[in-house]
Amino acid sequence: MQEYRICGRDEIPDGGVRIVDMGDLEIGVIRQGGKLYAYRNLCPHQGGPACEGVRMPRVFDNVDADGRFIGQEFDEGELHIVCPWHGYEYRLSDGVNVCDAQLKLRKYEVEERDDDVFLRV
Amino acid sequence: MNTHERLVTDQRDLTSEPFDTRTHLRHARQQAEARGYDEFFIVDVDSHHYENEASTEIASYVRNDVLRNEILYQGISRKGITTGFGQYQDLGGRLTRYPNRKKEAVPETPHRDVTLMRRWMDAMGVDVACMFPTPLLNLGLSPRVDLEVELAFGYNRWLCERVLSQDRRLKSMLYLPFNDPEACPKIIEEFGDHEGVIGFMVTTTRYKGVYDNAYLRTYRMLEERGLPLGFHTGLGGQEPGLSTAANRFLVLHALGFAWHNMVHLSNWVINGLPERFPKLNVMWIEAGLAWIPFLMQRLDNEYMMRSSDAPLLKKKPSEYMRDMFYTSQPMEMVDNREALELTFKMMGAESQLLYSSDYPHWDMDLPSTIYDLPFLSETAKRNILGGNAARLFGLEPELSGWKKERQQQKQEAVAV
Numbered sequence: 001m002q003e004y005r006i007c008g009r010d011e012i013p014d015g016g017v018r019i020v021d022m023g024d025l026e027i028g029v030i031r032q033g034g035k036l037y038a039y040r041n042l043c044p045h046q047g048g049p050a051c052e053g054v055r056m057p058r059v060f061d062n063v064d065a066d067g068r069f070i071g072q073e074f075d076e077g078e079l080h081i082v083c084p085w086h087g088y089e090y091r092l093s094d095g096v097n098v099c100d101a102q103l104k105l106r107k108y109e110v111e112e113r114d115d116d117v118f119l120r121v
Numbered sequence: 122m123n124t125h126e127r128l129v130t131d132q133r134d135l136t137s138e139p140f141d142t143r144t145h146l147r148h149a150r151q152q153a154e155a156r157g158y159d160e161f162f163i164v165d166v167d168s169h170h171y172e173n174e175a176s177t178e179i180a181s182y183v184r185n186d187v188l189r190n191e192i193l194y195q196g197i198s199r200k201g202i203t204t205g206f207g208q209y210q211d212l213g214g215r216l217t218r219y220p221n222r223k224k225e226a227v228p229e230t231p232h233r234d235v236t237l238m239r240r241w242m243d244a245m246g247v248d249v250a251c252m253f254p255t256p257l258l259n260l261g262l263s264p265r266v267d268l269e270v271e272l273a274f275g276y277n278r279w280l281c282e283r284v285l286s287q288d289r290r291l292k293s294m295l296y297l298p299f300n301d302p303e304a305c306p307k308i309i310e311e312f313g314d315h316e317g318v319i320g321f322m323v324t325t326t327r328y329k330g331v332y333d334n335a336y337l338r339t340y341r342m343l344e345e346r347g348l349p350l351g352f353h354t355g356l357g358g359q360e361p362g363l364s365t366a367a368n369r370f371l372v373l374h375a376l377g378f379a380w381h382n383m384v385h386l387s388n389w390v391i392n393g394l395p396e397r398f399p400k401l402n403v404m405w406i407e408a409g410l411a412w413i414p415f416l417m418q419r420l421d422n423e424y425m426m427r428s429s430d431a432p433l434l435k436k437k438p439s440e441y442m443r444d445m446f447y448t449s450q451p452m453e454m455v456d457n458r459e460a461l462e463l464t465f466k467m468m469g470a471e472s473q474l475l476y477s478s479d480y481p482h483w484d485m486d487l488p489s490t491i492y493d494l495p496f497l498s499e500t501a502k503r504n505i506l507g508g509n510a511a512r513l514f515g516l517e518p519e520l521s522g523w524k525k526e527r528q529q530q531k532q533e534a535v536a537v
Contacts, residue, residue, distance in 0.1 A: 021131035047148045084217040
């Protein structure tokens with residue numbers, strides 16, 4: 001495993017993404033809610049640039065104890081990475097697809113030290 | 122642990138990066154190069170543009186003053202989610218090309234649609250694309266027959282003059298205003314010989330039966346001219362049976378797109394139209410593939426018990442279905458490899474299936490959806506990706522610019 005300095009801390013604003021191209025490997029470095037995440041920028045569905053889309057909260061059907069549908073709501077506690085090609089959704093926290101846990105975005109270690117962002121590959 | 126940057130070849134800051142189709146589809150281009158698409162011809166038989174963005178231009182081609190004024194006033198587009206038509210297919214902003222497409226910068230010439238088509242085609246490795254409209258796909262459900270006729274003429278005139286004539290890589294099967302059977306032959310007469318016109322298209326989101334004697338002249342004209350007739354399905358969001366029962370887009374789309382083609386294909390076969398027009402090539406567009414084996418089995422089973430309902434038939438319905446052509450997208454590919462392989466076998470996919478992307482719509486398929494199928498031979502892949510379309514439409518298999526350049530580079534490398 002090697003470590004690479006990617007950019008300065010201020011160069012990825014909250015909600016921002018930096019795509020790091022390393023030859024045949026692209027990694028998306030995402031800052032969301034003050035935390036950094038790094039995933040391979042490749043959707044296992046049709047190969048879309050998964051990290052280049054939006055982040056959206058999980059949607060859930062609010063159903064009460066009697067089984068009555070109340071409405072749809074956002075779960076702000078669970079953000080998803082959404083592949084911009086077809087809408088496949090992956091949990092921001094671990095890169096696992098929300099419909100099929102067999103599908104995952106490959107995760108990489110990323111951290112901030114001093115004023116810089118470092119990626120371990 | 123070493124700290125260095127020597128392997129990072131490029132970085133893109135998405136915060137400030139404008140939307141561009143070529144960037145959006147960069148991975149598609151990588152797939153095209155990795156799979157050697159430059160070695161063979163690829164045709165996309167069902168792609169789209171957003172003619173509603175050119176509503177003002179199209180209006181100027183509509184000859185009826187009243188309707189032209191109406192189009193100028195309210196545009197062609199549907200009116201969004203408040204219409205109750207289930208129109209939220211862009212997934213609430215999750216698919217970035219929907220909101221960002223309008224911001225994409227293009228040169229002043231050629232026409233914007235030509236530039237956008239070329240960009241995604243080159244990214245995917247598509248050499249020739251048959252383009253269809255988007256909102257107009259639902260026009261057949263409008264009770265305003267005069268509007269359908271005027272818009273069909275106006276749209277077709279505009280498409281031929283402003284788009285198809287600009288690039289021979291762009292083709293279309295032109296819109297037939299099927300609610301007016303007398304207008305259809307006039308459309309074929311006026312546009313049938315125009316550059317880029319490779320057939321005609323009927324949207325299946327409509328109530329008119331394809332068996333009506335009123336359409337015989339249209340079918341005969343197409344058969345005599347050797348022009349295929351395509352049936353393009355749609356959502357049918359304003360179709361009462363589906364839209365009143367399905368409250369979510371997923372249901373409406375999953376069922377609607379298959380349903381409308383199933384209705385009209387069944388009518389086509391059971392009324393004996395393949396026997397009455399044996400040389401007319403018919404194609405079913407954008408309903409995916411899973412419905413085909415279902416319908417083959419259903420129709421064969423019932424035909425054996427009720428042949429008096431279909432006395433013109435000389436063979437089973439599934440055999441007529443195997444003579445027809447189908448586009449591939451949206452190909453059902455989740456955990457169903459065996460079913461997909463059987464589907465290909467039942468429909469005779471190697472000669473009857475034609476690749477389609479449906480780009481830029483939300484459920485688009487790349488050529489790799491066909492190319493990566495493990496049960497197809499290289500010949501079958503190439504037939505489905507382009508050879509079948511070249512034969513059906515009489516297309517010259519000319520490769521696009523970047524493919525020719527890549528081939529030349531390869532030849533030069535070998536020579537060195």
